[in-house]
Amino acid sequence: xxxxxxxxxxxxxxxxxxxxxxxxxxxxxxxxxxxxxxxxxxxxxxxxxxxxxxxxxxxxxxxxxxxxxxxxxxxxxxxxxxxxxxxxxxxxxxxxxxxxxxxxxxxxxxxxxxxxxxxxxxxxxxxxxxxxxxxxxxxxxxxxxxxxxxxxxxxxxxxxxxxxxxxxxxxxxxxxxxxxxxxxxxxxxxxxxxxxxxxxxxxxxxxxxxxxxxxxxxxxxxxxxxxxxxxxxxxxxxxxxxxxxxxxxxxxxxxxxxxxxxxxxxxxxxxxxxxxxxxx
Amino acid sequence: xxxxxxxxxxxxxxxxxxxxxxxxxxxxxxxxxxxxxxxxxxxxxxxxxxxxxxxxxxxxxxxxxxxxxxxxxxxxxxxxxxxxxxxxxxxxxxxxxxxxxxxxxxxxxxxxxxxxxxxxxxxxxxxxxxxxxxxxxxxxxxxxxxxxxxxxxxxxxxxxxxxxxxxxxxxxxxxxxxxxxxxxxxxxxxxxxxxxxxxxxxxxxxxxxxxxxxxxxxxxxxxxxxxxxxxxxxxxxxxxxxxxxxxxxxxxxxxxxxxxxxxxxxxxxxxxxxxxxxxxxxxxxxxxxxxxxxxxxxxxxxxxxxxxxxxxxxxxxxxxxxxxxxxxxxxxxxxxxxxxxxxxxxxxxxxxxxxxxxxxxxxxxxxxxxxxxxxxxxxxxxxxxxxxxxxxxxxxxxxxxxxxxxxxxxxxxxxxxxxxxxxxxxxxxxxxxxxxxxxxxxxxxxxxxxxxxxxxxxxxxxxxxxxxxx
Ligand SMILES: Nc1ncnc2c1ncn2[C@@H]1O[C@H](COP(=O)(O)OP(=O)(O)O)[C@@H](O)[C@H]1O
Ligand SMILES: [Mg+2]
Numbered sequence: 001x002x003x004x005x006x007x008x009x010x011x012x013x014x015x016x017x018x019x020x021x022x023x024x025x026x027x028x029x030x031x032x033x034x035x036x037x038x039x040x041x042x043x044x045x046x047x048x049x050x051x052x053x054x055x056x057x058x059x060x061x062x063x064x065x066x067x068x069x070x071x072x073x074x075x076x077x078x079x080x081x082x083x084x085x086x087x088x089x090x091x092x093x094x095x096x097x098x099x100x101x102x103x104x105x106x107x108x109x110x111x112x113x114x115x116x117x118x119x120x121x122x123x124x125x126x127x128x129x130x131x132x133x134x135x136x137x138x139x140x141x142x143x144x145x146x147x148x149x150x151x152x153x154x155x156x157x158x159x160x161x162x163x164x165x166x167x168x169x170x171x172x173x174x175x176x177x178x179x180x181x182x183x184x185x186x187x188x189x190x191x192x193x194x195x196x197x198x199x200x201x202x203x204x205x206x207x208x209x210x211x212x213x214x215x216x217x218x219x220x221x222x223x224x225x226x227x228x229x230x231x232x233x234x235x236x237x238x239x240x241x242x243x244x245x246x247x248x249x250x251x252x253x254x255x256x257x258x259x260x261x262x263x264x265x266x267x268x269x270x271x272x273x274x275x276x277x278x279x280x
Numbered sequence: 281x282x283x284x285x286x287x288x289x290x291x292x293x294x295x296x297x298x299x300x301x302x303x304x305x306x307x308x309x310x311x312x313x314x315x316x317x318x319x320x321x322x323x324x325x326x327x328x329x330x331x332x333x334x335x336x337x338x339x340x341x342x343x344x345x346x347x348x349x350x351x352x353x354x355x356x357x358x359x360x361x362x363x364x365x366x367x368x369x370x371x372x373x374x375x376x377x378x379x380x381x382x383x384x385x386x387x388x389x390x391x392x393x394x395x396x397x398x399x400x401x402x403x404x405x406x407x408x409x410x411x412x413x414x415x416x417x418x419x420x421x422x423x424x425x426x427x428x429x430x431x432x433x434x435x436x437x438x439x440x441x442x443x444x445x446x447x448x449x450x451x452x453x454x455x456x457x458x459x460x461x462x463x464x465x466x467x468x469x470x471x472x473x474x475x476x477x478x479x480x481x482x483x484x485x486x487x488x489x490x491x492x493x494x495x496x497x498x499x500x501x502x503x504x505x506x507x508x509x510x511x512x513x514x515x516x517x518x519x520x521x522x523x524x525x526x527x528x529x530x531x532x533x534x535x536x537x538x539x540x541x542x543x544x545x546x547x548x549x550x551x552x553x554x555x556x557x558x559x560x561x562x563x564x565x566x567x568x569x570x571x572x573x574x575x576x577x578x579x580x581x582x583x584x585x586x587x588x589x590x591x592x593x594x595x596x597x598x599x600x601x602x603x604x605x606x607x608x609x610x611x612x613x614x615x616x617x618x619x620x621x622x623x624x625x626x627x628x629x630x631x632x633x634x635x636x637x638x639x640x641x642x643x644x645x646x647x648x649x650x651x652x653x654x655x656x657x658x659x660x661x662x663x664x665x666x667x668x669x670x671x672x673x674x675x676x677x678x679x680x681x682x683x684x685x686x687x688x689x690x691x692x693x694x695x696x697x698x699x700x701x702x703x704x705x706x707x708x709x710x711x712x713x714x715x716x717x718x719x720x721x722x723x724x725x726x727x728x729x730x731x732x733x734x735x736x737x738x739x740x741x742x743x744x745x746x747x748x749x750x
Pocket of ligand 2: 093
């Protein structure tokens with residue numbers, strides 16, 4: 001079991017364009033970290049890079065899991081499925097629809113693989129009865145109707161349903177390290193509160209969590225040990241929970257002024273993106 | 281959902297047998313390769329057929345000889361003189377289990393096909409050896425006046441019905457392979473469902489499986505009388521292993537006023553087979569005809585189930601799945617003919633191509649003059665799993681009436697990197713993730729299948745997907 005997720009000097013490029021320009025972050029099991037920053041600053045890119053999205057190329061730096069005895073596992077060398085089996089989880093900002101595949105069938109497969117990391121293709125899945133029982137009770141905890149499990153994965157889900165389905169997966173898979181990318185967006189205030197409680201209950205002392213958010217509500221029951229602010233592909237400032245509160249209320253003007261170089265990088269990325277969208 | 285397939289197959293097995301298998305075929309027939317009047321006459325003689333059938337065969341042979349090879353579809357590289365057109369069951373049975381290729385045995389394992397069935401399917405046994413005697417079902421059907429027999433028997437025992445319908449829906453002149461089948465046909469099923477009789481369970485072809493009924497040139501005729509209802513399931517999903525390379529069946533169906541017929545096929549041929557099949561149904565007033573057709577394996581499959589909607593209110597639906605992998609070309613599709621007002625049709629076709637396989641959708645919707653207020657919709661979706669595979673669509677629409685509504689949608693997609701990544705981020709291997717996406721792609725059709733077929737279909741897809749990645 002790994003105790004720490006360590007990200008060092010990570011640079012990430014998409015289609016040859018550098019998006020992350022040297023990110024350092026370490027998360028211990030049982031810790032909550034918040035990651036904030038304006039749109040386009042690179043938060044989701046960090047999540048994808050950790051999970052191993054093939055379009056997000058890590059050009060420099062390292063991402064490792066470190067066991068209690070000091071053994072280091074280079075997850076950059078692993079395919080996404082092995083990273084998942086090693087205990088890493090990403091709740092997507094925009095989860096993908098998989099038409100025709102029922103949430104329950106997908107999740108049973110997923111849970112089986114993650115609980116038996118050595119399972120080979122074609123070997124038995126977790127017994128249906130055990131799986132169903134567990135799924136039902138988790139759905140109850142999250143106030144999700146059991147019918148939901150029969151629907152096709154994220155297919156025609158509302159924004160809120162998608163996010164709840166991601167939390168359900170988190171609850172079933174119980175990873176060691178979870179990145180929750182705007183899991184609060186698309187949820188109403190009550191649902192965010194429920195999500196916040198649920199995440200705290202699921203996580204406990206067992207999980208290291210990186211919460212990417214623009215708000216502070218999700219952090220209500222998940223008090224961050226540290227809050228990090230990303231701008232222009234770098235973490236420019238880290239602080240405590242009060243930093244999250246400040247950014248939620250006052251936005252990023254102070255940050256932009258304080259870090260003109262990162263703000264300029266962000267401007268440049270923005271400009272490039274605008275150029276791309278107008279020319280393509 | 282997972283079910284115990286072993287149990288369901290055994291159940292299905294329990295329902296077969298008992299039916300009087302033909303065992304006493306006269307042995308004057310000398311099998312040899314090739315196709316000529318002699319062979320055709322001998323087949324007829326050996327089956328002790330009436331003259332009309334022999335004449336029908338001979339006339340069909342002339343038609344076959346006079347017709348050129350179709351120039352569309354796939355490449356048909358068959359030497360017609362190098363084929364056995366008729367083998368007695370005993371001759372087909374020459375093989376031993378040891379000679380059956382390992383790959384086929386493995387597939388049997390994975391599909392959980394019962395022992396007796398395996399031997400039959402691989403040609404080791406000419407018929408099932410199940411000792412299970414199942415009688416009540418057969419009695420029940422007979423009491424209701426249902427006729428369910430092989431077509432050879434029907435020629436002898438139900439000549440009036442046969443003469444009226446045989447070759448009337450698909451005449452030998454229809455196409456070269458219909459002519460071939462008409463000349464050398466053997467086996468297949470004959471079903472008559474009397475007025476108002478509804479058969480609640482799917483009638484399975486392997487109900488009365490024997491080498492006769494599952495030959496290379498089987499000939500099936502189904503007559504659903506007024507207000508009657510039947511669901512017929514042909515063959516099975518196990519790989520059909522045969523040393524002969526040509527399979528050319530004809531299936532004719534008539535659904536009379538307010539009758540309903542559903543015909544389900546899942547075929548999984550060995551890679552050397554040319555599978556060239558003609559299937560057509562006539563649907564009369566208010567009748568409903570559905571074809572559900574799954575095509576896997578084979579070297580080339582050309583199959584376009586058709587529904588001719590002959591009278592007002594008739595409906596036709598054709599749902600098909602094709603899966604083409606290395607060395608395979610699935611040229612499959614559908615045909616809907618609106619020959620009367622207020623008729624409605626639907627075609628849903630899903631194809632998957634992988635490892636250099638090619639699938640084509642070839643479909644025709646035709647609205648005849650006067651078929652006012654007819655409606656048809658065609659949806660064909662293709663999924664291509666890699667850069668070396670291919671998918672084509674040939675949708676033909678012929679409309680000779682103004683007041684109609686015909687819709688056509690086609691999509692071609694590749695397995696999305698984003699979908700793969702999403703599933704892999706949840707611990708599924710790339711192969712498992714692709715299989716799941718493919719399974720989801722065909723799910724709208726698979727859920728129309730009887731349970732045990734749906735389970736087998738999914739396992740087949742898993743098998744086809746194995747080793748496809750990395
Ligand atoms: N797949 C991609 N293709 C092209 N550009 C991308 C892609 N993903 C992210 N980017 C670019 O990288 C920058 C950071 O994006 P992202 O990580 O989504 O930011 P955030 O999550 O902080 O809003 C943006 O300029 C965005 O346009
Ligand atoms: Mg984002």
